[in-house]
Amino acid sequence: MKALRTTGNVFIFLGLSILFFVLYELVGTSIVTKARQHTLQAQFDTELANPATLNPAFTGNVKILDASGHPTALARLIIPKINVNVIVVEGVTLDRLAYGPGHYPQTKKFDQKGVAAVAGHRTGWSAPFFNLDKLVRGDEVVIETLKATYTYRVTDTEVVTPSHSEVLQGNPRSQATTQLVLTTCTPKFTAKNRLIVFTDLVKSVARKA
């Protein structure tokens, strides 16, 4: 009887620990990222409103971190269909992605011709790409930098294993010279594969200083 009771207590203990992990993933991490995004959005809006403080990141002299070591706002990513409006930071390490989606440093900058790529969380950390699988061909993706607003259209989606990093070179079936690639985990709640969304640039509107 005592053994049964001890076993029961162990299971209750483990169950509570798992519940605590779910709380950490879905609530705890998101609180951290939302607070950071709030700061980054305000920072980006301030820079947009004051052309004199234009971030030198877009002239080749990349300012990735602020004075206290936090990532700075690189661009704003808007995906109307899935209600995404987030600030993108530079870098895709897990530390950086805890601030928001990250730009792959080895890909082109948003203001350059070529292929730029962005990674974002699907679970936890505010899960900016939670509904990325809902995007289909033709859906709009917008990148706002201090220099211009770029509108992309989804051309393809793909699921690959984590070793297929060649997707960062762009959609092989597209002729567009400027593309944006979005990557995240799939299926939801696992890191098994990567969901890739390929987009082509269709419009760019330069910002007036």
Add this chain to the structure above:
Amino acid sequence: MRILPANRGAKITTVLVLVLGYAAILWFYVFPWLDKTFVNRPAFGG
């Protein structure tokens, strides 16, 4: 064998410290490791 102190106040304090300590270890060490190992790796080479 008695593990917890007999005194009611000391018993509550001990349990509280153990629970909070366990929760802190999970929150700051175990969960971040589980997160980056099994749940969240959205980037290539990240």
